[in-house]
Amino acid sequence: MRVEERASTDQVRQGRERYVPRGVATTDLVVTRAWGARIWDAEGREYIDFAGGIACQNLGHGNAAVVRAVHEQVDRFLHQCFMVGAYEPYVAVAEKLDELWPGNAATKTLLLNSGAEAIENAVKIARAATGRAGVVVFDRAFHGRTNLTMAMTSKLVYKQGFGPLATDVHRAPAPYPYRGVSTEDALHGLELLFKQDVDPQDVACVVLEPVQGEGGFIPMPPEFIHALRELCDTHGIVYVDDEVQSGCGRTGTIWAIERYDVEPDLLVSGKTLGGGLPLAGVTGRAELMDAPHPGGLGGTFGGNPVACAAALAVLDELSAPGFRERAEQIAKLLRTRLDEIAAKHSIVGEVRGLGAMLALELTEQSGDASKAVTSAAREKGLVLLSCGLYGNVIRLLPPLSATDEELERGLGILEEALGDASSG
Numbered sequence: 180m181r182v183e184e185r186a187s188t189d190q191v192r193q194g195r196e197r198y199v200p201r202g203v204a205t206t207d208l209v210v211t212r213a214w215g216a217r218i219w220d221a222e223g224r225e226y227i228d229f230a231g232g233i234a235c236q237n238l239g240h241g242n243a244a245v246v247r248a249v250h251e252q253v254d255r256f257l258h259q260c261f262m263v264g265a266y267e268p269y270v271a272v273a274e275k276l277d278e279l280w281p282g283n284a285a286t287k288t289l290l291l292n293s294g295a296e297a298i299e300n301a302v303k304i305a306r307a308a309t310g311r312a313g314v315v316v317f318d319r320a321f322h323g324r325t326n327l328t329m330a331m332t333s334k335l336v337y338k339q340g341f342g343p344l345a346t347d348v349h350r351a352p353a354p355y356p357y358r359g360v361s362t363e364d365a366l367h368g369l370e371l372l373f374k375q376d377v378d379p380q381d382v383a384c385v386v387l388e389p390v391q392g393e394g395g396f397i398p399m400p401p402e403f404i405h406a407l408r409e410l411c412d413t414h415g416i417v418y419v420d421d422e423v424q425s426g427c428g429r430t431g432t433i434w435a436i437e438r439y440d441v442e443p444d445l446l447v448s449g450k451t452l453g454g455g456l457p458l459a460g461v462t463g464r465a466e467l468m469d470a471p472h473p474g475g476l477g478g479t480f481g482g483n484p485v486a487c488a489a490a491l492a493v494l495d496e497l498s499a500p501g502f503r504e505r506a507e508q509i510a511k512l513l514r515t516r517l518d519e520i521a522a523k524h525s526i527v528g529e530v531r532g533l534g535a536m537l538a539l540e541l542t543e544q545s546g547d548a549s550k551a552v553t554s555a556a557r558e559k560g561l562v563l564l565s566c567g568l569y570g571n572v573i574r575l576l577p578p579l580s581a582t583d584e585e586l587e588r589g590l591g592i593l594e595e596a597l598g599d600a601s602s603g
C-alpha cells in the first residue's frame with residue numbers, strides 16, 4: 180500500500196491492523212481530505228466534524244491564512260533547531276503570546292512539540308523556580324501520556340502497565356457539581372491533602388485545566404479557581420493553567436482563564452496553537468521562565484519554524500475582530516439545541532460547558548450508550564467524541580468556522596443517534 184495509490188478505506192483499515200500497534204486506539208474513520216468543518220473518506224463520504232482532531236482545528240481545516248503562512252515558510256526553511264540558530268517566527272510567537280497573556284506580567288515563552296511535553300516543562304520550570312518537588316493535580320485531570328504526565332493524568336487506561344510512575348505527584352478532588360462534588364468539598368480535599376500527604380511548602384506547582392477536557396468537559400467554578408490562586412499565593416506555589424484543550428479560542432476568549440479573571444503564573448498551550456502542526460508552549464512570568472539554567476530547556480524540534488509560522492497566523496485569526504462574537508453565537512446555538520435534545524432524551528443527564536466547549540453527560544456511568552451514540556453518529560455522517568472517566572460524556576468540538584447549517588446538520592445527526600441509543 181502506497182499513499183499515492185489512494186488506498187480505499189478498507190485497505191487503510193487493513194494496513195492499520197497489520198502495521199500499527201493496537202495501543203493507538205482508532206475509530207473506523209479513515210480520512211482523505213478535510214476542509215472547514217467537513218471531512219471526506221476515500222469513497223467520497225462526507226462527515227461533519229465535531230472533533231476537530233481533538234480541539235486542534237478551532238479555526239477549521241484548511242484555514243486560508245494558516246495554509247498561506249505554512250506555504251511561505253516551507254519555501255524559506257523547514258527546520259533549523261532554535262538552539263543552533265535563532266529565527267524570527269519563534270520569537271514572534273513568543274511576542275504574540277506575551278501580548279495575549281491573561282494578566283499584567285511581562286512573560287517569556289518556551290515552545291515544544293506536544294501538550295504533554297509542554298506540561299513536563301512547566302513542571303521543570305516550577306521546580307527550578309521554587310526549589311521544591313511536589314506537583315498537585317486533580318481528579319479527572321488529563322495532562323498527557325509521557326512518564327511524568329501519565330502520573331499527573333487521572334485515568335487508569337493511560338498508565339496501566341506502564342509504571343513505575345513518577346513520584347511527588349499528589350491528587351486532590353476537583354469540583355463536579357453534577358455528581359455531587361461541590362467547591363467546598365474540593366477545597367476540603369485539598370486541605371486534607373496538605374495535612375495528610377504533602378506540606379504545601381514542598382509543593383512546586385498546582386496544575387489545573389480551567390475546563391476539564393478528557394475528564395468530562397467540566398468547567399471549574401470561579402470560586403474554586405480563585406481559592407486555588409489564593410492558596411498558591413499563600414504558600415508560594417506556582418499556578419499552572421493547562422489550556423491545551425480549553426485554550427486557543429475554544430471558549431470564545433483566547434484562554435478560558437480570562438473568563439475567571441485570574442492571572443496564572445504559567446500557561447500551557449497546544450492543540451489549535453499550531454493550526455494542525457505540532458506545537459505547544461509554556462508562557463509565564465519572565466522571572467519564573469528564567470529560573471532554569473541555560474541549556475536546561477529545549478529540544479530538537481521545539482518551535483519548528485513551519486509550526487511557528489502557522490501559529491502566528493492562528494493567533495492573528497483568534498485575535499481578529501469578529502472571532503469571539505462568532506464563537507459566542509455558536510456557543511448559544513449549540514447550547515439551545517443541546518438543551519432541547521436533553522429535554523427529549525432521558526438518557527441525557529446534563530448539558531454543560533463554557534462557551535463553545537460543550538458536552539452532554541449521559542446519566543449512566545458506563546461508556547456503552549455513548550459508544551453507541553458516537554458510532555451511530557459516524558455512520559450517519561458526524562464525527563463525534565466521548566470523554567469522561569466513565570466515557571459517558573459526549574463532547575462537541577466543532578471548528579468555530581462552521582456555518583449554522585453545518586452545525587444544525589451535526590446536531591440533527593447527534594439527536595438521531597441519541598434517539599437510536601435510547602430506544603435500542
Ligand code: PLZ
Pocket residue numbers: 233292293294295296298321322323324388392393421422423424425449450
Ligand atoms: N493537557 C488539557 O487535553 C491532550 C489527548 C488524547 P498532547 N488531550 C487529548 C489522547 O488520547 O492522548 C491534552 C489535554 C490537556 C495536555 C494534553 C496533552 O497534549 O499534545 O496530546 O501531548
